[in-house]
Amino acid sequence: KFKQLQNSTERELLQAADVICTTCVGAGDPRLANFRFKQVLCDESTQSTEPECLIPVMMGAKQIVLVGDHCQLGPVIMCKKAAKAGLHQSLFERLIFLGIRPVRLEVQYRMHPCLSEFPSQSFYDGSLQNGVTLNERLYAGIDFPWPRPDMPMYFYNSTGGEEISASGTSYLNRTEASNIEKLVTYFLKAGVKPYQVGVITPYEGQRAYICSVFQRQTAFSHKAYEEIEVASVDSFQGREKDFILLSCVRSNQNQGIGFLNDPRRLNV
Numbered sequence: 001k002f003k004q005l006q007n008s009t010e011r012e013l014l015q016a017a018d019v020i021c022t023t024c025v026g027a028g029d030p031r032l033a034n035f036r037f038k039q040v041l042c043d044e045s046t047q048s049t050e051p052e053c054l055i056p057v058m059m060g061a062k063q064i065v066l067v068g069d070h071c072q073l074g075p076v077i078m079c080k081k082a083a084k085a086g087l088h089q090s091l092f093e094r095l096i097f098l099g100i101r102p103v104r105l106e107v108q109y110r111m112h113p114c115l116s117e118f119p120s121q122s123f124y125d126g127s128l129q130n131g132v133t134l135n136e137r138l139y140a141g142i143d144f145p146w147p148r149p150d151m152p153m154y155f156y157n158s159t160g161g162e163e164i165s166a167s168g169t170s171y172l173n174r175t176e177a178s179n180i181e182k183l184v185t186y187f188l189k190a191g192v193k194p195y196q197v198g199v200i201t202p203y204e205g206q207r208a209y210i211c212s213v214f215q216r217q218t219a220f221s222h223k224a225y226e227e228i229e230v231a232s233v234d235s236f237q238g239r240e241k242d243f244i245l246l247s248c249v250r251s252n253q254n255q256g257i258g259f260l261n262d263p264r265r266l267n268v
Contacts, residue, residue: 036060165205
């Protein structure tokens, strides 16, 4: 009886809705089997595999809008054979390679104008325009030794080497993690709020190690460090923070950088 009431209530809600939000795979849910959607909008479509994107398309779509950025990371494919066979390519990318020209949003509201210059020139043919001014991205009272005061960008040279993490499938760099902790502490002492800071690293081993370094420090309360988001490049895509610290991890005599050689990861 309860199940019947639940199903009928769900059906009524779905039928009364003007817009139904779901994941690509969720569009194949049996509860939506009798629905037909003439318009389908797929957000972050460049992070979906082609089969995933086709699920909502098969729901009677007459018009499809794919939103995404093929200059950033594509779908995460764990099987190397599947990726090599073409599963790594999103439907968005396929359509671009077939000659369909996308509509590009050319005004960015996130970055400091001097920071947006690099991705604009390297990935978007110099077409990015700034919707924010220099003054909107200045933080008064934060005393940090930027090499150029008008350009809030800082490269910290770490001399420590990489090592394989405990899982055996990832990497970590203890020297970099220690330096990240010092820089984060510096920002917190300067008055930056923990929620304004994001620490990004490409490797799960480094992410876990940085979190453990934060837990051991004594300069601030543990709660302050717990509020600082430490995440992978892939999971941070589409997000933003006022201050970003990037730990690249890789440092070896062979100059191997693994999947960091994907320029799209740098763009993120």
